[in-house]
Amino acid sequence: MSTSVEKAIPLEYDLGNMSAFDVTPLDETKLSSQKSQEKEEYLSSMARDNTQLLVNKMLALPKERTQDGILLALPESTTPLPRAKHLPKPKPETKWQRFARIKGIAPKKREGKLVFDEASGEWVPKWGYKGKNKELDTQWIVEDGEKEKKMTSKQVRNNSRNIKRSRR
Amino acid sequence: MLRQVKPKNARTKRVMDKREPKVVEGAKIALFLRGNATSQLVVDALHDLYALKKPFAVNFQKKNPILPFEDSSSLEFFSEKNDAGLAVCATHNKKRPHNLAWIRFFDYHVLDMIELGIVDYKPISSFHTVPIVPGTKPMMLFQGPSFDSHPVFRHVKSLFLDFFRGEPIQKLDSAGLSYVIVVSAGEASDDETQALPKVNFRVYSTKLLKSNTNLPRVELEEMGPRLDFSIRRVQAAQADVLGEALKKPKTQEPKTKKNVDVDLVGNKVGRVHVDQQDLSNLQTRKMKGLKRSAAEEEEEEEESEVEDEDVVSDVE
Numbered sequence: 288m289s290t291s292v293e294k295a296i297p298l299e300y301d302l303g304n305m306s307a308f309d310v311t312p313l314d315e316t317k318l319s320s321q322k323s324q325e326k327e328e329y330l331s332s333m334a335r336d337n338t339q340l341l342v343n344k345m346l347a348l349p350k351e352r353t354q355d356g357i358l359l360a361l362p363e364s365t366t367p368l369p370r371a372k373h374l375p376k377p378k379p380e381t382k383w384q385r386f387a388r389i390k391g392i393a394p395k396k397r398e399g400k401l402v403f404d405e406a407s408g409e410w411v412p413k414w415g416y417k418g419k420n421k422e423l424d425t426q427w428i429v430e431d432g433e434k435e436k437k438m439t440s441k442q443v444r445n446n447s448r449n450i451k452r453s454r455r
Numbered sequence: 456m457l458r459q460v461k462p463k464n465a466r467t468k469r470v471m472d473k474r475e476p477k478v479v480e481g482a483k484i485a486l487f488l489r490g491n492a493t494s495q496l497v498v499d500a501l502h503d504l505y506a507l508k509k510p511f512a513v514n515f516q517k518k519n520p521i522l523p524f525e526d527s528s529s530l531e532f533f534s535e536k537n538d539a540g541l542a543v544c545a546t547h548n549k550k551r552p553h554n555l556a557w558i559r560f561f562d563y564h565v566l567d568m569i570e571l572g573i574v575d576y577k578p579i580s581s582f583h584t585v586p587i588v589p590g591t592k593p594m595m596l597f598q599g600p601s602f603d604s605h606p607v608f609r610h611v612k613s614l615f616l617d618f619f620r621g622e623p624i625q626k627l628d629s630a631g632l633s634y635v636i637v638v639s640a641g642e643a644s645d646d647e648t649q650a651l652p653k654v655n656f657r658v659y660s661t662k663l664l665k666s667n668t669n670l671p672r673v674e675l676e677e678m679g680p681r682l683d684f685s686i687r688r689v690q691a692a693q694a695d696v697l698g699e700a701l702k703k704p705k706t707q708e709p710k711t712k713k714n715v716d717v718d719l720v721g722n723k724v725g726r727v728h729v730d731q732q733d734l735s736n737l738q739t740r741k742m743k744g745l746k747r748s749a750a751e752e753e754e755e756e757e758e759s760e761v762e763d764e765d766v767v768s769d770v771e
Contacts, residue, residue, distance in 0.1 A: 290670040304620050305627075306595035308612075313599055318641050318655075323575075330657060331675055334637040337596050338661060339673040342632060345594075346670060351626065358626040368617045369692070369700035371483050371540030372476035373562055 290343065292336045300344055303364030307341040309333075457535050474538050478704045482511040482622040483540030486533055489518045490546030496576055497545040497553040503579050503680040504543060507619065507636075507658070509589035513537050523556045524688055527565045535563040541618055551687060557614055559692075561700045569610055570687035574653060579679035584660050587634050587678070592621040594635040594661075601643035601652065607689055608643060611654060634660045634678065656682040 299308040317329040351358040380388070387393075401410040402419060412418050423434055438446065462468035487505045489498065505514045521529055523544055530542060544556040553573040559566040579586070587593075595616060601608040615638055637659065641652035660678040663671035692700075714726040739745050 290666045290668050290672050303623070304595065304616060305592060305632075306597070306616060306620075308602060309596065309598045310600050310603055311598075312642055313639060315641050318639075318652075327677075330637070330639060330655060331659065331677065333598055333639070334596060334635070334657065334659060335673060335675050337598065337637075338594065338635050338659075338675060341594055341596065341635075342661070342663070342673050343670050345627075345632060346629065350629075355628065357629040359629055361625060361627055364623070366613075366616060367701050368613060368620075369559065369561060369566060369697060370480055370702075371560065372480070373699065374702055374704055375476045375478060 290339060292339050294336075294340065298337060298340055300341070301365045302344060302348065303362050304366060305341070305345065305361075306366075307337055307344075309337050457532075479623065482620070483617065484538055485512045485541040485543060485618065486515065486537055486539040487512060488515045488521065488533070488542065488544050490522070490544055491518060491520050492547050493518065493545050494547035494553055497547050497555065497573060499578050500553070500555065500573055500576050500680065500682060501543060501545045506579060506586070506589075507593075507680075511621070513539065523558060523568055524570070524690065527558075530558060530565060531560070531563055534560045554687065555684075557618070559614065559617065561696060564696075565690075566696060566700060567610065567614075567692035568688075568690040569607075569614060570689070571611075571654065571684035572687050573682060574685050575681070575683035577679060577681035582677055582679040584676055584678040587660070590621070591631060591633055592624065592627070593619055593658075594632060595619065596635060596637045598637065598639040599641060599652075601640050602638075605643040605645075605651075606691070607651060607686060608640060608654075610689065610691065611640075611686070612638070615656075632661060632663070634658060635675070651686045654684040654686065656680075656684060 294309075294311070296309075296311050299310070300306070301308075313333070314329060317326060320326045320329075345359060348359045348361065351360065400412045400415065402413045403409075404411045404419060414420050423429065460467070460471065462471050485508050487501050487508075489501070502514075505512050519529065521544055523530060530544075533539065534542065540560050542558040542560070544558065546554045546556070548554075551570070551572060553576075554570060555573065556568060556570050558568045597612050597615075599608075602612045603609070615636070619636055635658070637655075637657045639655045639657075643651055658678050658680065659675035662674040662676065664674055666672040714728070716724050718724050
């Protein structure tokens, strides 16, 4: 079963639109034949050859292997086709957009709930059910001094003051 | 032009934003309509074309008093209401039997139109193959020299490409090479008195079989519809409107600076072009390098003396 096709004039391709253009003249006697079967067989054999060439070209495109299958990276289309609507006119910047651009404020990216846990090598939720923030509460072995919460300076000040007062 | 709707809630605002012109457009929506009188054949053909164009298609069931080539105002109204970039109108009368008028719009105004009469038709239902998943992008083939040379056939090629190409995608699943639309036409002579050759429209589903090479062997099975068109009236697009429609958005490529290069060692080398200087107006008093030092002046005097002596000796 051969996959190569001989062509006198090579086809022109527009892979972005998954199309090919064949300029070789068609056999007029077969096209205008009264017997529809002869005409259809001629057309379908021509189509098969050209489709083979097109498929060969398509499968030669850079591939990306994913879980769902093999993805082909399609290039930009080369045939100029008219748009349905005009090109959008550039809109004037809003006050916030101008401020953000000058200050260099980039839009905040949503981190999401999951965080990568190095120890287990899995993505665990940061908070909530089975959250990583509750890890220390449920651990059965704790290092000395790890579970204790560090006091802020304000708390330290108040604590020492309270101890002094209670001693009085 | 329809009245401008001001969105009063978020939902209507979303609908309005969907219809806004975008830099990269999606698939064009096609409107399938019927004229004042239709035949069963042309309606069936319309239905098959609708099946190929789904889901980017709107199918109207009722008849409308529309004459595309005479008055395009109601077509433009439909285009605006349904946000359609394409329309196919089916009509049937004694003069033009089983007629399909294919219209393209730009900014909801008619861009160009072509009338194709159905000479031969075989519906999808007569072919016993698995129907395609709606929304799949088809492969397209244009066979025949006239699609490159003759203006009417170039219009047909542009129309069919635009109509059936679907959404622009960057990555295609290799299983997506499922069907191919083949449009063929014989040679069109430049002689205007001769009839234009018929356009043969075929749709095949592809089967990729194992072969002895890395590439699969392609086998085609006709899946329908099978249409043979004869070309009737054509209304080409006006040059300025077409030019506007073909405009491409400005791509943001990094502009390579001219006259700046990096040489072999890695030094950035540039050429600076300066206008011609008017040397008579140069301020020489402020240029230290041009000042004659005392030693230089002595040298000049000595040189001139030596020269004089030589001259005297020659004469003698």
